[in-house]
Amino acid sequence: MMQSTDYGAMESAGPGLLRWSRRPRPTPADDQVLLQVEACGMCGADVSDIARPDASHQRRVPGHEVIGRIIDRGSKVPARWQVGQRVGVGRLGGHCNTCAYCRQGRFALCTDQKVLGVSQDGGYAELMLATSTGLVSIPDEMESTAAAPILCAGLATFNALRRCGAAPGDTVAIHGVGGLGHMAIQYARRMGFRVIAVGRGDDIAAAAIELGAHHYLDTNHADAAVELQRLGGAQAIITSVGDAEAVQLLLPGLAAGGTLVVLGVGKAPLSIASGYLVGGERTIQGSMTGSPDDSERALRFSELTDAMPWIEYLPLSQAQQGLQRLMSGDATFRIVLVPDEQALTRESVK
Ligand SMILES: [Zn+2]
Ligand SMILES: [Zn+2]
Numbered sequence: 001m002m003q004s005t006d007y008g009a010m011e012s013a014g015p016g017l018l019r020w021s022r023r024p025r026p027t028p029a030d031d032q033v034l035l036q037v038e039a040c041g042m043c044g045a046d047v048s049d050i051a052r053p054d055a056s057h058q059r060r061v062p063g064h065e066v067i068g069r070i071i072d073r074g075s076k077v078p079a080r081w082q083v084g085q086r087v088g089v090g091r092l093g094g095h096c097n098t099c100a101y102c103r104q105g106r107f108a109l110c111t112d113q114k115v116l117g118v119s120q121d122g123g124y125a126e127l128m129l130a131t132s133t134g135l136v137s138i139p140d141e142m143e144s145t146a147a148a149p150i151l152c153a154g155l156a157t158f159n160a161l162r163r164c165g166a167a168p169g170d171t172v173a174i175h176g177v178g179g180l181g182h183m184a185i186q187y188a189r190r191m192g193f194r195v196i197a198v199g200r201g202d203d204i205a206a207a208a209i210e211l212g213a214h215h216y217l218d219t220n221h222a223d224a225a226v227e228l229q230r231l232g233g234a235q236a237i238i239t240s241v242g243d244a245e246a247v248q249l250l251l252p253g254l255a256a257g258g259t260l261v262v263l264g265v266g267k268a269p270l271s272i273a274s275g276y277l278v279g280g281e282r283t284i285q286g287s288m289t290g291s292p293d294d295s296e297r298a299l300r301f302s303e304l305t306d307a308m309p310w311i312e313y314l315p316l317s318q319a320q321q322g323l324q325r326l327m328s329g330d331a332t333f334r335i336v337l338v339p340d341e342q343a344l345t346r347e348s349v350k
Contacts, residue, residue, distance in 0.1 A: 009125030010319040011059040015051035016327060018124070018320045021059065025127060030076040031094075032129050035068030035087065038144040040123030042314075042322045042335040043152050044179060045091070045265075049117040050323065063337070064091040064116035065151045066123030066130075067144040077132045086144065087135045088299075090151035091289045093120050094131025107133075107291040124319050124337060136295040139303050149179065149309035149334040150302050151295055157184035157238065158298040160261040160287045161191055164236035168192030173224075173234040174213070175250055177204045180240035180263060182333040185211040186307035188238075196234065198224045198250060207333075211310075219246070228253025235259070242266035256280035261287050309333065315340040 006022045013019035028034045040063040049062045066089045073083060081087065093114035095102050101109040114131050116122040121129070138147050157180050166172050172193040174184045181197070188195045189212030197213035199205075200220055208216040215231070217224040228234050233255025239247050242264035248271060254260060262270070262284065276282065290298075302308060310333040314322045317340050325331040 007126040008316070009061045009121070009127075010316065011061050011124075012050040012052075013059075016047075016323065018050065018062075018323055020317060026129055028072050028074040028077075028129055030074040031132050032074045033070045033077055033081055033087070033132060033135070034072035035066070035089075035128045035130055036071045037066060037068040037123050037125055037128055038086070038339070039067045039148040040316075040337045041065030041149040041152065041179075041309075041311075042319070042326060042331070042337065044326060045152075046117060047323065047326050052118070060117065061121035061123075061125050061128075062117040063122030063124040064089070064093070065148040065153070065336075066090075066116070066128060067138060067148045067151075068123070068128060068130075071127075074132075081132055081135055086138050087130070088138050088147060088151050088295065089116060089123070089128070089130045089134050089136065090155060090292075090295055091116055092134060092291070094134030095291075097133060108288055108294075124316065126316070126339065134292060136292045136299070139299055142299065142303060145311060145313065145336045145338060146308050147299060148336055149183070149311060150298055152289055153179045153309065153334060154183045154187075154302060155289045155295050155298045156180055156263050156287065157240070158187055158301060159290045159294055160184070160238045160263055161187055161193075161236075163285065163287060164238060164261050165259045165283070166193055166235040170194065170235035171196060171228070171231055171233070171255070173198055173228055173237040173250070173253060175237055175239035175247070176241040176264065177208050177211075178240065179331070179334050182207070182211055182310055183307070184238050184240070185213050186305075187301070189213070190301075190305040190307055194231075196228060196231065200246075219249070223249075225250050225253035233258065236261060238263065240264045244268040244270045248272070251276070254280070254282055256282070259283040259285055261285050263287055311336045313338050
């Protein structure tokens with residue numbers, strides 16, 4: 001495999017559709033490395049990446065929770081990244097180091113960012129090119145399959161919790177108990193918050209509690225905002241739900257001085273009375289994923305506190321099946337693609 005002249009990849013073939021393709025083995029540019037992919041998580045954002053109108057034209061490879069081993073490197077790649085080393089790449093695939101935001105050290109806001117699955121091929125493949133500024137070190141002890149989901153689902157929620165303004169002892173609501181939410185609950189619990197998981201339906205109640213939530217509120221059976229107020233109000237609400245109406249319904253549960261951190265991307269506008277923000281000095285904050293340094297912190301925090309993704313393995317060649325489950329909402333907390341030859345020997349973990 002290492003020396004073969006071509007490699008396999010699942011490429012987008014129109015909305016909701018992936019197709020297996022063979023491609024010539026690429027040579028990394030000066031600032032790139034070539035990775036042998038060991039694991040790639042399937043994120044909800046992949047669905048819209050695959051559905052992009054230009055995607056089939058570009059034959060884009062989705063996937064932005066990638067762990068791989070460096071098998072080739074360009075001449076200008078810094079010495080810290082060597083052949084044989086295991087690294088990761090998240091949604092933000094490499095900043096430019098020259099734009100105004102990069103000069104301020106705000107790499108996640110880079111205006112010339114390589115975005116995996118959108119402007120650059122991602123990890124639903126046996127091999128992947130990666131830009132050196134986007135590379136993340138992976139702790140030796142951590143399995144590739146466990147590390148992969150931390151690079152988006154973990155990082156996004158870790159950073160959201162770090163910037164939400166809540167202090168240990170405060171109440172934090174985690175809205176949405178899926179790929180992102182199941183990491184958010186674990187992190188929030190370990191950061192010392194009173195954790196209120198908010199979801200739809202009672203089928204995930206037990207999982208939410210097992211993940212570390214102190215309470216689970218089912219929006220099918222209760223007004224979660226009223227329940228949050230009964231608990232004193234949430235200092236922060238972290239929402240990974242894209243449905244604006246669901247977010248609006250929960251908003252009255254925010255304490256005065258509290259912050260709503262938005263991670264979910266929906267099409268409908270979020271409507272909020274200005275008086276509600278002004279009167280209670282509340283904040284709404286958007287949060288993306290983060291920089292490679294943030295990723296390394298998230299990995300370290302996961303390792304130190306044993307906050308690990310709950311995952312189910314799928315062979316790379318069966319990514320279409322995983323995509324269908326993502327679209328129908330029938331996915332487990334994280335589906336992780338692994339090379340076909342490894343998939344048979346693995347069992348799901350939580
Ligand atoms: Zn993602
Ligand atoms: Zn930049």
